[in-house]
Amino acid sequence: MSEQDFYIGYLPKMPNGHWRKIRSFLAGVGVLAIVAAFMLVKGQNDFNTASFELGKPTVVSGILTTNPVPLLQVVQGNDLSGQAVIQSILLIGFGKHGAEAALDSAAAKRKMPLEGKLLTLEGTLIYHDGKTLLELTKGPAAVLQVEQAQPIRRDIERLPGYTFTGEIADPKCYFGVMKPGEGKVHRSCAALCIAGGIPPVLKTKLADGSTAYLIVKGGNGEAVNQAVLPVVGQAVQLSGQVVRYDDWLVLEWDQSQAIETLGSLMILDAPMCTEKGLAAVTYSSN
Amino acid sequence: MSVEYSPVLWNRQKKRYDLALLGFVALYFILFAGFHLWLHPSTSPESLIIRSTATLAFLLLHVILVIGPLCRLNAAFLPLLYNRRHLGVSMFIIALVHAIVSLIQFHALGDVSPLVALFTSNPNYDSISQFPFQIFGFFALLILFLMAATSHDFWLENLSPRVWKALHMMVYVAYALIVLHVALGVLQQEGVPLGATLLGVGMLVVVGLHVTVGLKTDTNESKAIGNAKEGFVPVCSLEEIAENRAKVVILAGENIAIFKYDGKLSAVHNVCKHQNGPLGEGKIVDGCITCPWHGYQYLPENGQSPPPFTEKVKTYDVRVDGGTVYVNPKPHPEGTKRPPAVIA
Numbered sequence: 001m002s003e004q005d006f007y008i009g010y011l012p013k014m015p016n017g018h019w020r021k022i023r024s025f026l027a028g029v030g031v032l033a034i035v036a037a038f039m040l041v042k043g044q045n046d047f048n049t050a051s052f053e054l055g056k057p058t059v060v061s062g063i064l065t066t067n068p069v070p071l072l073q074v075v076q077g078n079d080l081s082g083q084a085v086i087q088s089i090l091l092i093g094f095g096k097h098g099a100e101a102a103l104d105s106a107a108a109k110r111k112m113p114l115e116g117k118l119l120t121l122e123g124t125l126i127y128h129d130g131k132t133l134l135e136l137t138k139g140p141a142a143v144l145q146v147e148q149a150q151p152i153r154r155d156i157e158r159l160p161g162y163t164f165t166g167e168i169a170d171p172k173c174y175f176g177v178m179k180p181g182e183g184k185v186h187r188s189c190a191a192l193c194i195a196g197g198i199p200p201v202l203k204t205k206l207a208d209g210s211t212a213y214l215i216v217k218g219g220n221g222e223a224v225n226q227a228v229l230p231v232v233g234q235a236v237q238l239s240g241q242v243v244r245y246d247d248w249l250v251l252e253w254d255q256s257q258a259i260e261t262l263g264s265l266m267i268l269d270a271p272m273c274t275e276k277g278l279a280a281v282t283y284s285s286n
Numbered sequence: 287m288s289v290e291y292s293p294v295l296w297n298r299q300k301k302r303y304d305l306a307l308l309g310f311v312a313l314y315f316i317l318f319a320g321f322h323l324w325l326h327p328s329t330s331p332e333s334l335i336i337r338s339t340a341t342l343a344f345l346l347l348h349v350i351l352v353i354g355p356l357c358r359l360n361a362a363f364l365p366l367l368y369n370r371r372h373l374g375v376s377m378f379i380i381a382l383v384h385a386i387v388s389l390i391q392f393h394a395l396g397d398v399s400p401l402v403a404l405f406t407s408n409p410n411y412d413s414i415s416q417f418p419f420q421i422f423g424f425f426a427l428l429i430l431f432l433m434a435a436t437s438h439d440f441w442l443e444n445l446s447p448r449v450w451k452a453l454h455m456m457v458y459v460a461y462a463l464i465v466l467h468v469a470l471g472v473l474q475q476e477g478v479p480l481g482a483t484l485l486g487v488g489m490l491v492v493v494g495l496h497v498t499v500g501l502k503t504d505t506n507e508s509k510a511i512g513n514a515k516e517g518f519v520p521v522c523s524l525e526e527i528a529e530n531r532a533k534v535v536i537l538a539g540e541n542i543a544i545f546k547y548d549g550k551l552s553a554v555h556n557v558c559k560h561q562n563g564p565l566g567e568g569k570i571v572d573g574c575i576t577c578p579w580h581g582y583q584y585l586p587e588n589g590q591s592p593p594p595f596t597e598k599v600k601t602y603d604v605r606v607d608g609g610t611v612y613v614n615p616k617p618h619p620e621g622t623k624r625p626p627a628v629i630a
Contacts, residue, residue: 006361009300009581011581012298012299014299022363025363029349033345034313036345037321039484040318040484041318041321041322043476043481045475047329049328094395095396178330178333184470185392186475187408188403188408188418188420191407192398195407230409
């Protein structure tokens with residue numbers, strides 16, 4: 001470096017030798033930024049096509065049932081045999097909370113139970129992979145109208161016991177509020193959602209490549225939210241009885257058999273179940 | 287240099303530095319968002335913000351960490367060091383955006399406060415693979431905050447250069463914490479070798495440059511004092527020191543810079559009082575030793591900054607005999623005037 005090339009930052013002009021080198025360095029860092037941005041973006045796993053209609057409230061009417069979890073049963077018309085086609089919309093509270101508090105508050109305000117009533121609710125839709133959820137964004141005020149209604153015939157079927165491998169996620173985030181709404185980076189959020197009363201859902205991959213979602217409850221139908229918290233967001237194996245409530249499956253986890261953690265979530269890329277069993281889904285028998 | 291504090295002592299080169307930084311940050315965000323929306327149209331705005339700020343802050347941290355060793359290896363990089371604190375504060379602000387959006391996204395609106403949730407929502411503290419990776423990010427951000435908040439000469443003066451420097455050396459702890467944050471977080475989530483490869487390359491560059499500089503300093507500058515005469519140790523020949531430049535030696539633990547100027551030699555402590563910059567890599571400008579990092583100046587005969595500035599460094603006795611330069615490693619108190627050795 002020549003004598004004239006000594007750099008002093010507070011002088012108005014940078015020596016030419018420095019400027020040439022710095023210019024090359026900056027160009028290199030600029031190219032690095034372009035390459036790094038592309039590689040980092042390209043290297044990410046794909047995001048699913050789940051939707052959360054944030055800021056776009058929807059009004060929907062249906063019969064409320066809290067068995068096995070808060071569901072709004074919406075008649076979508078009749079099938080060819082004249083039977084009502086029911087879609088069960090899973091109800092969720094605002095933030096990381098279940099829907100119970102908002103529904104209980106609305107019931108107390110009206111001084112009547114809401115179970116079995118025709119409710120008109122305003123909320124924010126969440127949907128993905130054939131499942132629909134409704135966030136009661138305004139809390140108790142989401143219940144716009146309550147009317148008496150004729151009960152809808154439930155299609156409840158008890159199925160054999162099974163062992164499943166998959167990930168326990170919170171359905172609110174997984175089905176649309178967050179991307180990704182599963183895995184290690186989302187574990188804390190899922191644990192908070194489930195601790196807040198949102199029913200845990202086991203996501204499991206089937207032999208035919210499709211994905212099944214099972215609401216996890218206890219052997220007697222009780223909530224097990226606290227019990228599953230340590231394994232949320234991990235690859236796990238758990239066993240229990242499967243019960244179909246209309247278009248939702250419930251796994252009544254046999255708590256005498258501890259949930260086994262399997263380490264890496266990467267194994268979820270492989271089919272977890274091998275045998276065909278049921279009309280609604282296919283998975284392996286114990 | 288300044289005798290009073292102001293938020294930023296703007297000059298032309300700082301403005302150019304900040305403009306280049308701003309352009310780089312804008313370019314990265316635009317590219318990242320563009321690629322993201324092109325390749326992953328199903329993404330969410332929150333994920334876009336979290337990931338773009340995370341990757342940019344980490345990239346900038348790498349640049350910050352390599353500037354020091356690059357400058358020791360090649361003085362042409364010194365302009366990058368001159369305003370590095372603006373780079374550091376910018377990196378902290380970007381990391382803070384990442385942290386705040388992540389905290390709101392993943393930990394807010396639950397039964398407990400977000401900060402409590404940060405520490406309690408994932409209880410797997412007894413597992414390495416399942417460890418709550420956010421904790422590492424939290425403590426790294428805390429360190430970066432302390433550094434950003436004290437990134438001003440007011441704090442350098444009031445904390446003392448030694449404490450200030452020790453605090454800012456915590457950047458290496460922050461870097462290690464962020465490596466853990468990434469390795470136990472997003473790398474587990476994404477499960478692709480690309481992220482691990484990029485992380486490994488980044489670590490290799492940072493560690494490799496620091497080790498290279500460390501080895502260079504250790505082998506090139508230390509001198510034995512076994513052949514001292516009357517306390518004076520031969521360190522080099524006159525020809526080894528360029529006019530208005532210095533030779534740096536480490537004698538008896540003393541880091542000494544011997545400057546040659548105007549037919550004379552003077553020796554001072556090699557560490558600048560401002561930010562511990564290497565004075566021996568500086569130059570005599572307008573009769574003053576000028577630090578290569580931020581241009582702080584000292585008179586070679588007494589180690590004092592010219593009035594009205596008040597910085598002082600230790601001085602040493604120098605002799606010249608038969609074309610050989612001798613230095614006595616016993617230091618004189620900071621600012622002590624010592625007669626320069628006159629070159630015959």
